[in-house]
Amino acid sequence: MPIPEGFREVPPEKAPTWRGWIHTGVLPLVIAGGIVLVVLANGSTAKIAAAIFFASALLLFGNSALYHRFKWSPKVKLALKRVDHANIFVLIAGSYTPITLLALPKEKATLLLSIIWGTAILGIAFRIFWINAPRWLYVPIYVLMGWGAFVYVVDFMNANAPMMILILVGGLCYTLGAVAYALKKPNPIPGVFGFHEIFHSFTVLAFICHWTAALLICLSPAVGSFGV
Incomplete structure (x- = not known):
């Protein structure tokens, strides 16, 4: 049975020399x-x-390092690429887990986490089975999923204002990185440091913000949350 054109693996262009080194x-x-x-x-x-947050970050950065920094057979590389893209959903849901469980009232935490992890599971399946989906289709899903916390911004602010500010800054970093990835530009130093490296740089900055936010709420869970 022939494979539809949109589902075929396209031979990659030569990667910039910095590809994978950031992660x-x-x-x-x-x-x-x-x-x-x-x-x-x-x-x-x-x-x-x-x-859970730690494991999700380890999966994303660990697999990204393996995928981008080593030469693999086409079959293994495609498998790692599927996992690499699926892990973005894992990290988003993993990042939500501590701040939601420890900052929101139990009913709201249950609802938000159910939606986020449910979306993540669907997203993982989507990226594994349709790895060559157009970027305009799946990048907005990443962004919308990441900004879902804004629905409860008042609750998060009441629980821990510095935490919420860090979440917003991290979300902005992820969004800027996603835009660069979706547009495939800018490419500041062609062949060395391109749009993908900008994307990876923003993911690191966002992770630092969200790790710090998670630390704040893990040290002092809000009253009425699952953490107290």
Whole structure:
């Protein structure tokens, strides 16, 4: 049975020399930061939520480093690419987990996390089975999913204002990175540092913001949340 054109793997262009180094370099910091977050988290719920966030970040940055920095057979590379794209949904949902469980009232936390993780599962299946979907179709899903927390911005602000500010700054970084990825520009240093490196740089900045936000709420869960 012939494979539809849109589902075929397209031979990639030669990657810039910086491709993958940003996520590879930050991976040890992700591991160290994740361990610190789990250890310092206040209470069993906070530790579990922190561990989920840690695991989601480890999956994204770890697989990204493997996928981008090594030469693989076409079959293995395609598999890693599927996981790489699916992991964006995993990290978004993982980032939501500590701030939602520990900052929102239980009913709102249950609703928001159900929607986010449900969307993530559908998104994972979507990216695994249709890896060559057009960017205009799946990038907006990443962005809309990431900004879903804005529905409860007042609750988050009441729980921990600095945390919410960091979430917003991190969301802005993710959005700017997504725009660069979707448009495939700018390419400041062709062959060395292109739009994909800008995308990776913004994901690192966003992760730092969201890790700090998670630390704040893990140290002091809000009254009425699952963390208290």
